Amino acid sequence: MRAKLLQCFCAGFVNPAFIERPPQYVARFLSPAEIRNFGMDPESDMTEDFVAEALAKGDECFGILDGQTLAAYSWYSTKPTRIRPPELFLRIDGHYIYMYKGFTRNRYRGQRLHAIGKTLALQAFMNRGFRGMISYVEFDNADSLKSTRRMGARLFGSIFIFGMFGHYIVFVTRGCRKFGVRIERERERSASGVPGQETALRIQSGTK
Structure with missing residues (x-):
């Protein structure tokens, strides 16, 4: 039996404490060509299959660059996105x-680049008309929770x-309904082209 607890968060405002990046870095959305190039570096934690799937559904990657080095990045999507399992x-x-797959290279940790990158990306997406940014963190990932x-x-x-x-x-608490957060099964989506429902998963909604 595998069990996971995902805690769901929404950032609905831009925290001014995290919109100033360190001056030696450049923070921006990366082009598909740049993403593929950075993905060739095994330290970047982006496999070829992951990049291909993300770009095929139009996802965007916001990166923090130290010269030619991708110091940190995070991915963003409006489409159903693969999780673990x-x-x-x-x-x-x-x-x-939806923000997913946040990454900071080991030697750049401790500079709050994860929070800075997410905040700058949130600012850009809210300027496009989005209401906020949704992400989840596994309950035992203390660093990501912090x-x-x-960032608020x-x-x-x-x-x-x-x-x-x-x-x-799958048990989804009631608070997730407001944000339309739900889980789908891959084979149901592939076979029918529509979101899977109880035939794919036993899904229960909470009352609290």
């Missing part, structure tokens, strides 16, 4: 942008995933 996808309300709260994101709900032999039971 990889058979499952997370979908959100289209009024929000960084997410530091608010915990609004949780997702419990229980899996065994390819079968999953």
